Amino acid sequence: MPDHVYNVLFLCTGNSARSILGEALMNHVGEGRFRAYSAGSTPKGEVHPLTLKTLEKAGISTEGLRSKPWDEFATPDAPKMDFVFTVCDSAAGETCPIWPGQPMTAHWGIEDPAKVGGPEFVREAAFEDALRFLRNRISAFMSLPLASIDRMALSSKLRGIGAMEGSTTKTEGAA
Secondary structure, three states: OOOEEEEEEEEEOOOOOOHHHHHHHHHOOOOOEEEEEEEOOEEEEOOOHHHHHHHHHOOOOOOOOOOEEHHHHHHHHHHOEEEEEEHHHHHHHOOOOOOOOOOOEOOOOOOHHHOOOOOHHHHHHHHHHHHHHHHHHHHHHHHOOOOOOHHHHHHHHHHHHHOOOOOOOOOOOOO
16 A cells, blocks of 8 residues: 555536546556545536446446535635646636645536437547546546645646647637
């Protein structure tokens, strides 16, 4: 077992798709080094059915997943977060609670698969894409030397991870 388990919180507005995917995936691949959670500013109150289907298809546990408000994690008795990642653009623009312990934060925006319309196979593909983009970011994050890197360098690396393929973050000069 690792010396330190890092707590990671994935935030989105509705906490029904992207943030839930991030929580489940990080707990699945975290190698005991990470414990992930998710929450939303205005949670939908239920996990999107295609979120659950996508996770199950990928062999990732859905046990205990639920849509919940982010203020659950801003209380004194809540787990102390080491990292907080916003995965939707609207949550990134909202005023977040003050997180105990001053965690590192970054925006890892990904398009909302729950907003994709059309036939079932198109909607399923959108959820699979979101999971793939999150898997790539989480993989890059887990490869960082967290115990030995200074906060400024880490902050820069976290922002870079957020700009990986699938990012909703607009770069300067982009059309």
